[in-house]
Amino acid sequence: MTSQLVDTEVAELAERAVGGDQRAIGRMISLVENGGSQVRQVAAVLPAPDRPARVIGLTGSPGVGKSTTTTALVSGYRKEGQRVAVLAVDPSSPFTGGAILGDRVRMQEHATDPDVFIRSMSSRGHLGGLAAATPQVVRVLESCGFDVILIETVGVGQAEVEIAGLADTTLVLLAPGMGDGIQAVKAGILEVADVFVINKSDRDGADATYRDIRSMMALITRDPNEWRQPIVKTIAHRGEGIADVIAAVDKHRDWLAEHGELERRRRDRAKAEVTAIVLGVLAKRFAVTEDIAARVAEGEIDPYGAAEDVLSR
Amino acid sequence: MTSQLVDTEVAELAERAVGGDQRAIGRMISLVENGGSQVRQVAAVLPAPDRPARVIGLTGSPGVGKSTTTTALVSGYRKEGQRVAVLAVDPSSPFTGGAILGDRVRMQEHATDPDVFIRSMSSRGHLGGLAAATPQVVRVLESCGFDVILIETVGVGQAEVEIAGLADTTLVLLAPGMGDGIQAVKAGILEVADVFVINKSDRDGADATYRDIRSMMALITRDPNEWRQPIVKTIAHRGEGIADVIAAVDKHRDWLAEHGELERRRRDRAKAEVTAIVLGVLAKRFAVTEDIAARVAEGEIDPYGAAEDVLSR
Known part of the structure; x- marks a missing residue:
């Protein structure tokens, strides 16, 4: 696992959650849902x-x-x-x-x-x-x-x-x-x-x-x-x-x-999870600008040409 | 529009489709649906x-x-x-x-x-x-x-x-x-x-x-x-x-x-279209391997670390 700074609060929260504290479990899930920087910490501190x-x-x-x-x-x-x-x-x-x-x-x-x-x-x-x-x-x-x-x-x-x-x-x-x-x-x-x-x-x-x-x-x-x-x-x-x-x-x-399907399903789940994170990052990195969208809407460029433009950035 | 070779068959098909031939329209749509190399040609020949x-x-x-x-x-x-x-x-x-x-x-x-x-x-x-x-x-x-x-x-x-x-x-x-x-x-x-x-x-x-x-x-x-x-x-x-x-x-x-919402909706549609093409290409390029998925499933690496690995390729 890549080393990183772990927020003490997150670690404490994880401990309470693992101990069965429902509010702590709820807060851990919120951290994951919110998808902020603490998500990685949650992944790191979970036993x-x-x-x-x-x-x-x-x-x-x-x-x-x-x-x-x-x-x-x-x-x-x-x-x-x-x-x-x-x-x-x-x-x-x-x-x-x-x-x-x-x-x-x-x-x-x-x-x-x-x-x-x-x-x-x-x-x-x-x-x-x-x-x-x-x-x-x-x-x-x-x-x-x-x-x-x-x-x-x-x-x-x-x-x-x-x-x-x-x-x-x-x-x-x-x-x-x-x-x-x-x-x-x-x-x-x-x-x-x-x-x-x-x-x-x-x-x-x-x-x-x-x-x-x-x-x-x-x-x-x-x-x-x-x-x-x-x-x-x-x-x-x-x-x-x-x-x-x-x-x-x-x-x-x-x-x-x-x-052997139990492992395969869990592997598939992990794959879907990582793929979704990867595509989430890429969708931000290769965002389609309003200008390109407008040019496609006007018929100036076709959508594949526009996609090539975006990808070549 | 970027210049490219246009398959005469696709051009002829487009002509018949635009003339109202239902079978030709159906075939044009199939080309689009199949998402093969001819999709770009369809986009290029359509009036x-x-x-x-x-x-x-x-x-x-x-x-x-x-x-x-x-x-x-x-x-x-x-x-x-x-x-x-x-x-x-x-x-x-x-x-x-x-x-x-x-x-x-x-x-x-x-x-x-x-x-x-x-x-x-x-x-x-x-x-x-x-x-x-x-x-x-x-x-x-x-x-x-x-x-x-x-x-x-x-x-x-x-x-x-x-x-x-x-x-x-x-x-x-x-x-x-x-x-x-x-x-x-x-x-x-x-x-x-x-x-x-x-x-x-x-x-x-x-x-x-x-x-x-x-x-x-x-x-x-x-x-x-x-x-x-x-x-x-x-x-x-x-x-x-x-x-x-x-x-x-x-x-x-x-x-x-x-x-002015009609133009905005059409721009949004174009944006969604180009984004989907871009992400389709990127999903192939940054595919998550079975090996990485297995390591995440086993808890060896967390999904964010795995995503970073994939993205750094």
Whole structure:
């Protein structure tokens, strides 16, 4: 590790965070999110985790019951004595450090549990965006000794799929009757899913949703040695099926470990993290000026010529 | 423009495309999407458009009725004699040149109209991703003389918000009862919206959705000189309210023109386009190696140290 001056305050903060002080953990994460000069110090002072956490991604369209499922999963893991952290990632929100109204209110049954840490994140401010910030926050939480880290994203777009894909195991949530099944189960989401969860499975259309997933899976040519995604039905607000989800996650983790995939996923996560930091720096260094943008807009130069100009600086 | 050899075939293709040949237009777009060496030739051979098209972004969660609204808008603009192109952008789909099943089937009433061009796009393959490809495709369509270019995205994530934001006017679609109103009307979407459309407004909850938007708008401090987003109610499958949407778009465009915002948006679009190309090139040039990723994953080096290594090459 490159030597550098470490701010004593950051070191003290890290010590308290690792000791389980929730406010200190929150402040460490803020340092990472803000992306200022102290980010490097945070990376430097964090101890290596005793053991890797299980990082679980959870994604799905609005309305499928992500928050409810997350809450139920937290309860399930808490029963097993695991320390759980929840990151609610919202790439479209300009707010940080807390969702507008939603997640905290809904998760209030865990709000006073010292072994549950809940945090909302958005994309603003961080050099390299959420793709860089999320793995770093995971690193903080892992060093602070959390056993399970749940990353919840609103999952339809590319960014969310990428973030969900940073997890060891990614759960894709669906619910019956959420608009067009074909629209909801996009191929990109299919690719990122390790476990499908059909929530609200007591509703009409749950079987149709099940069939939709099956037929979508059949469209993707799969290597027979690949992991075959299970489909778990839940009614999250009653806690039904949650134990099955946890069992499916365990099974997937065993499969990952057996196939050397756990290391590969962690390497991919590190790669995404470093790439995002690199591109964040480069985007500043090779900024496109207003003048060049105006000339492209006017049709004076084509965008490739403009890009060459920028790159030759 | 920098001088370069122009492939005669590309020049001929451009001529046919500008003449209205739909297959030629499709092939031009494929060249742009594939992002190969011919992209620059396409940029070079395209004539300047006779007049700028009106570029309209349309976004919203799955199930709000985006395709139906797009179809209704196409009908509306066709009645006015406008030539219309539709780009259905799906950042999460690995398929390109056509949605899996959806859009084309649904828009079949316009499939035989020579003055309607419909195209699906995904993010794979293009250097710089959709943020680079979309403005270039818009450029092709503008040169081919389309009066209206509708860009439809599944809008929840950052990428979609950005793409929608590239339009002159962005419509944000909502529908009553689509999960939690607060979740649907995220602040990021609010910021990008020029016109709100409440589709399926005959359903229960339309008034609640209206109030949700109003109260979210009140949360954002706005300059009194800024555009105040109208809220239009529609029942797209019956064509109800579509004329009001078109009127709102026209009004917004007049406002943009009066305030010099039309040029600013086009400059922003050009900037995003060039930035995406630049970053695409740089991402290749400063690729993070497997070795560095492994060392970060193992905790041997921190991600910032790794980024410095990569950047110092």
